[in-house]
Amino acid sequence: MTGTAHVIADDAEALTVAAELAAEFRTGAARRDAERRLPRPELDRLSDSGLLGITVPREHGGAEVSAETLAGVFRLLAAADASLAQIPQSHFVYVAVLRRQGDAKQRKFFFQEVLAGRRLGNAQSEAGTKHVQDIRTRLVPQPDGSHVLEGTKHYSTGALFADWIPVLARGADEELYVAYVPRHAPGVTVVDDWDGMGQRTTASGTVRLESVLVPRDRVVPHHLTFRGPQLHGALAQLLHAAIDTGIAEGALAEAVEFVRVKSRPWFESGLETAAEDPLLIQQFGELALAVRAAGALLSEAARTVDAAAGDLTDDSAAAASIAVAAAKVQAARAAVDAGSALFEAAGTRAALNGLNLHRHWRDARTHTLHDPVRWKVQHIGRYVLNGTRPPRHGLL
Numbered sequence: 001m002t003g004t005a006h007v008i009a010d011d012a013e014a015l016t017v018a019a020e021l022a023a024e025f026r027t028g029a030a031r032r033d034a035e036r037r038l039p040r041p042e043l044d045r046l047s048d049s050g051l052l053g054i055t056v057p058r059e060h061g062g063a064e065v066s067a068e069t070l071a072g073v074f075r076l077l078a079a080a081d082a083s084l085a086q087i088p089q090s091h092f093v094y095v096a097v098l099r100r101q102g103d104a105k106q107r108k109f110f111f112q113e114v115l116a117g118r119r120l121g122n123a124q125s126e127a128g129t130k131h132v133q134d135i136r137t138r139l140v141p142q143p144d145g146s147h148v149l150e151g152t153k154h155y156s157t158g159a160l161f162a163d164w165i166p167v168l169a170r171g172a173d174e175e176l177y178v179a180y181v182p183r184h185a186p187g188v189t190v191v192d193d194w195d196g197m198g199q200r201t202t203a204s205g206t207v208r209l210e211s212v213l214v215p216r217d218r219v220v221p222h223h224l225t226f227r228g229p230q231l232h233g234a235l236a237q238l239l240h241a242a243i244d245t246g247i248a249e250g251a252l253a254e255a256v257e258f259v260r261v262k263s264r265p266w267f268e269s270g271l272e273t274a275a276e277d278p279l280l281i282q283q284f285g286e287l288a289l290a291v292r293a294a295g296a297l298l299s300e301a302a303r304t305v306d307a308a309a310g311d312l313t314d315d316s317a318a319a320a321s322i323a324v325a326a327a328k329v330q331a332a333r334a335a336v337d338a339g340s341a342l343f344e345a346a347g348t349r350a351a352l353n354g355l356n357l358h359r360h361w362r363d364a365r366t367h368t369l370h371d372p373v374r375w376k377v378q379h380i381g382r383y384v385l386n387g388t389r390p391p392r393h394g395l396l
Helices: 011-035 040-049 067-080 082-086 089-101 104-115 222-226 232-261 278-310 314-346 359-367 373-386
Strands: 138-141 147-153 164-170 176-182 188-191 206-214
Touching (some): 011 082, 067 232, 082 359, 089 104, 089 164, 089 176, 089 222, 138 164, 147 164, 232 278, 232 314, 232 359, 278 314, 314 359
Antiparallel strands (some): 138 147, 164 176
């Protein structure tokens, strides 16, 4: 990364650049996963391309693309390399936090950083606590108005590759804040100890924060995000749904290519090629329906988020969250099912470790554990049956 990234002009250019990068990233995805080779060169290409700056508001020089375009970008990248697509998910979430809660000075500074290609990571989740929202990392105020960070974070996707690490912490008032900390600030240690079976190259490891000094102007009051109607959770979950949709599409495409080129027909079929087998045709038809449904729900959810952003009320925010929840459920199911069905459809050779076709299922199974879709189904049911709006907790 040069620090002088290209600035993308509009939605159309964002999708064009994403498609070009996806084609480039796809060629080495299986090997990077198999060898757990971290994608630093690819991330630098992503930074230099300008894609990381596409949600910066126009008044700050960015393209301010729609949620539909942003979801499309993630969908393209995830179909090529699910690990690579996962890394910038938090980047865009914490750019959005700055848009909503940052002051004028913070927005000006960080938006210029993002437009220059700087990457935001993530240090929010903690292990060993009561539940996911039991945040114990502390932001301790100092007499001069600065703060000191103390805590340990896990599943910190993107932190290893970041220029800035947004850290979720509780202040002296027990409210939630985000501290934007330089990756190499004194007291910050990023440990590459992620050993998940899937998304192997996200480096979603540990971040240790030991007496990290944070100036006053690097802290944002995140708790205010949830005081009124908000799209924080809807946007974050939309990107997760886009990643799952991309995984499903990537798995289906690879299964189709394998069956067409490499699979042998079952001897009882009496056919010359596996692609003529009516049983396989039926299976691929069913898979295509599931994957197309995921894509359609993703597009609908993104448009609902865009509509709510233009007229944000309790009702429009609720409609956006429910639409995104529906997309996330379908995408998660399609990704896992497509990744699994690939083997049955393609045949025994598809299981060879050297081909690494199992990365699609491993990526899907790992990524869909991020938050349980069973709770999304519950919120959808309550909304449809009783008109109950979903809660404002950032995961819906």
